[in-house]
Amino acid sequence: MLIPRRLLATLTGALAESPAVALLGPRQAGKTTLAHEAAKARPAVYLDLESEADRAKLADPEAYLAQHEGTLVVLDEIQRTPQLFRSLRGLIDAGRRRGRGHGRFLILGSASIDLLKQSSESLAGRIRYLELAPLDAGEVGTRRVNALWLRGGFPESLLAASDAASLRWRTDFIRTYLERDIPQLGPRIPAQTLRRLWTMLAHQQGGLLNAAALARSLAVDAKSVAIYLDLLVDLLLVRRLPPWHGNVKKRLVKAPKVYVRDSGLVHALLDIGDREALLSHPVAGGTWEGLAIESLIAAAPLGTGAFFYRTAAGAEVDLVLKLPGHRKPWAIEIKRGLAPKLERGFHAACDTLNPAQRRVVYGGSERFPLGDGIEAVSLVGLCQELEGLT
Numbered sequence: 443m444l445i446p447r448r449l450l451a452t453l454t455g456a457l458a459e460s461p462a463v464a465l466l467g468p469r470q471a472g473k474t475t476l477a478h479e480a481a482k483a484r485p486a487v488y489l490d491l492e493s494e495a496d497r498a499k500l501a502d503p504e505a506y507l508a509q510h511e512g513t514l515v516v517l518d519e520i521q522r523t524p525q526l527f528r529s530l531r532g533l534i535d536a537g538r539r540r541g542r543g544h545g546r547f548l549i550l551g552s553a554s555i556d557l558l559k560q561s562s563e564s565l566a567g568r569i570r571y572l573e574l575a576p577l578d579a580g581e582v583g584t585r586r587v588n589a590l591w592l593r594g595g596f597p598e599s600l601l602a603a604s605d606a607a608s609l610r611w612r613t614d615f616i617r618t619y620l621e622r623d624i625p626q627l628g629p630r631i632p633a634q635t636l637r638r639l640w641t642m643l644a645h646q647q648g649g650l651l652n653a654a655a656l657a658r659s660l661a662v663d664a665k666s667v668a669i670y671l672d673l674l675v676d677l678l679l680v681r682r683l684p685p686w687h688g689n690v691k692k693r694l695v696k697a698p699k700v701y702v703r704d705s706g707l708v709h710a711l712l713d714i715g716d717r718e719a720l721l722s723h724p725v726a727g728g729t730w731e732g733l734a735i736e737s738l739i740a741a742a743p744l745g746t747g748a749f750f751y752r753t754a755a756g757a758e759v760d761l762v763l764k765l766p767g768h769r770k771p772w773a774i775e776i777k778r779g780l781a782p783k784l785e786r787g788f789h790a791a792c793d794t795l796n797p798a799q800r801r802v803v804y805g806g807s808e809r810f811p812l813g814d815g816i817e818a819v820s821l822v823g824l825c826q827e828l829e830g831l832t
Contacts, residue, residue, distance in 0.1 A: 444475070445581055445582060446581070447476050447479075447574070447577075447581060448578075448580065448581055448740070448741070448829070449476065449574055450476060450479055450480060452572060452744070453465065453476065453480045453572060454480055454483070456570045456572060457480065457544065457545045457548065458544060458545060460568070460569065460570040461534045461537065461538065461542075461544055461546045461568050461569075462530060462534060462546060462547040462548075462565055462568055462570070463547070463548050463549065463569065463570050463571075463572060464550075464551065464561055464569055464570070464571045464572070465477065465548065465549065465550050465572050465573075465574055466552070466571060466574070466678070467573055467574035467575060467576075468576070468596075468679055469619070469623060470596050470597070470615060471574050471575060471576045471595075471596060471597075472574060472576075472597050473518075474518055474550065476574060477518070477548055480548065481516060481548070484513075484514050485512065485513045485514065486514040486516060487510055487513050487515055487516070488516045488518065489515065489516065489517055489518065490518045490519065491517060491518060491519045491520055491522045491523050492518070497522070497523060503526055503529040504529050504532065504533065507529065507530075507533055511533075511537055511540075511542055512542070514545055514547070514548060515546065515547050515548070516547075516548045516550065517548070517549050517550065518550040519550065519551065519552070520550065520551050521551050521626075522626075527561055527564035527565060528564055530547055530564070530565060530568075531564045531568065533546070534565070534568050535568075549561070549569075552623065573678065575678065575736060575740055576594060576595030576596045576597075576703075576704050577590065577595035577596075577597060577600060578590075578595060578733075578736055578737035578740045578741065578825065579734070579821045580737055580740065580741045580822060580825025580826060580828075580829060581740075582595075582600070583822060584807060584820065584822045587821060587822060588717065590733065591705055591720075591730060591733050592605065592608075592705075592709060592714075592717055592720055593605070593612075593706045593709075594612065594704040594705050594706015594708075594710075595705075595706070595736075596611075596612070596615065596704065596706065598611055599611045599612050599615075599706050605716045605717075608706070609709075609710060609715045612706050612707060612710035613710050615707075616637070616707065616710060616711065619679075620633040620636055620637050620640075624636065624673070624677070631669075631673070635660060635662070636670060636674075638659075639656065639660060639667070639670050639671070640674065640679075640680075640702065640711060641711045642656060642659060643680060643700055643701075643702055644702050644707075644711040644712050645725065646700070646728075647701060647702060647708055647729055647731075647732055648699055648700075648701055648731050648732060649699065649728075650697045650698070650699055651671075651682065651697050653667045653668060653671075671700075678703065679703060679704075679707070680700060680701065680702055680703060681700070681703050681732075681736070682698040682699075682700055683698055683700075683701065683735065683748060683750050683761075684750075685697070685698065685699075685749060685750060685751070685752065686749040686750065686751040686762050686771075686795075687749070688771075694751075694752065694754075695752040695753065695754070699750055701728075701731075701732040701735065701736075702732065703736055705729040705730075705732055705733045708728075708729050708732070709725075709729065712725060726778065730778040730805075731760060731778075733821075734760075734761075734776045734803050735748070735760070735761055735776070737821060738761060738763070738774065738821075738824060738825060740825075741825035741826075741828040742763055742828045742831070743765060743766055743828070744766070745766035746763055746764065746765050747763070747764035748761065748762070748763055749761075749762040749763075750762060751773070751791050751795060752791075753790075753791070753794075756787045756790070757788075757794065758785075758787040758788065758791055759774065759775060759788060759791045759792070760774060760775050761773075761775075761776065762774070762795065762797075763828075765831065768798060769798075770795075770796060770797055770798035771795060771797050771798065772797055772799045772800075772801065773788075773791065773797035773799070773801070774801045774803060774824070775788050775801070775802045776802075777802060777803065777804045777805070778804070778805050779804065780805050781804075782804040782812070782818050784802065784812065784816070789814065800814070800815050800816040800817070801817055801818075801819055801824055802816060802817070802818045802819070803819060803820070803824055804818050804819075804820070805820075806818075806820060807823075808820075809823055
């Protein structure tokens with residue numbers, strides 16, 4: 443079953459304006475499927491650069507790709523052949539001189555450090571970046587939100603025949619990423635060390651980053667932890683949510699909060715296999731918060747800044763969104779229960795932030811006021827509200 447992706451319209455528009463578009467995201471998030479959808483409206487050729495046969499076609503890339511000047515060329519897993527970027531630059535510039543200034547190349551990659559470095563150096567001014575995360579609450583709708591929370595947003599995991607089959611898929615995904623994919627994409631890091639770090643982050647889902655404590659637990663130095671964490675962030679598997687840095691006269695927390703971006707991967711790392719086990723686990727609140735944050739950021743207009751707000755005195759907002767073109771931010775508190783109750787810290791934070799909108803995401807489906815300009819709204823409902831701003 444194909445679930446429509448919000449990014450399709452944005453991708454189609456980018457191809458109409460830019461000669462090259464890079465669609466980045468973790469493996470199995472649906473990049474290839476989305477690329478085929480976008481390519482339906484035009485002549486296109488697809489090359490999987492993990493295939494030896496397709497790589498062989500590019501032995502002379504300029505000659506092969508020049509034959510397809512009037513065609514959208516989809517290059518999947520391009521980090522396998524980073525030397526192509528130099529060829530793409532020349533082909534794009536030559537095509538521009540002949541009036542072919544857009545829709546030439548759609549580049550798919552797993553957001554490796556090498557991919558970003560190569561493309562930024564070789565295709566500056568010629569490429570637009572888009573990020574495809576796993577499915578979010580706004581895309582799957584109300585009926586599937588609980589399954590999304592447990593299983594995560596990778597399509598094969600979410601749509602598996604059973605919770606057990608979904609967990610097996612995610613367990614295999616983690617093992618493959620650690621043992622095969624990450625060694626190909628980034629620095630050489632022992633798989634067991636990286637798995638331990640990933641699991642520690644899962645246990646602390648949504649906690650403030652304490653690199654020194656992680657380093658002690660892993661028996662490595664803080665610099666190594668920073669490198670490992672940077673890699674997971676670059677691969678779009680972990681999010682560092684920065685603290686709000688507005689001009690307020692408060693002692694603000696300076697450390698970022700850290701989330702494993704897919705709730706299903708958190709549950710697999712912690713061996714949480716079904717809804718009952720999840721509801722009785724201490725991480726449940728953290729993974730619901732992480733799911734909400736990922737969904738709301740994905741639904742917000744492009745260019746939206748995402749932060750959290752916390753002061754030493756206890757004022758706190760889970761998610762602060764700075765929308766492009768808006769002077770005042772949105773303040774969003776995230777609750778899992780059906781009867782959301784707000785602490786004084788949220789009101790104190792709003793007094794300082796003076797947000798344009800105050801929302802509380804909760805586990806129900808109705809929308810209702812909570813006083814002081816605050817509205818309680820479902821996660822899917824708030825995603826739809828943010829989508830309507832684009």
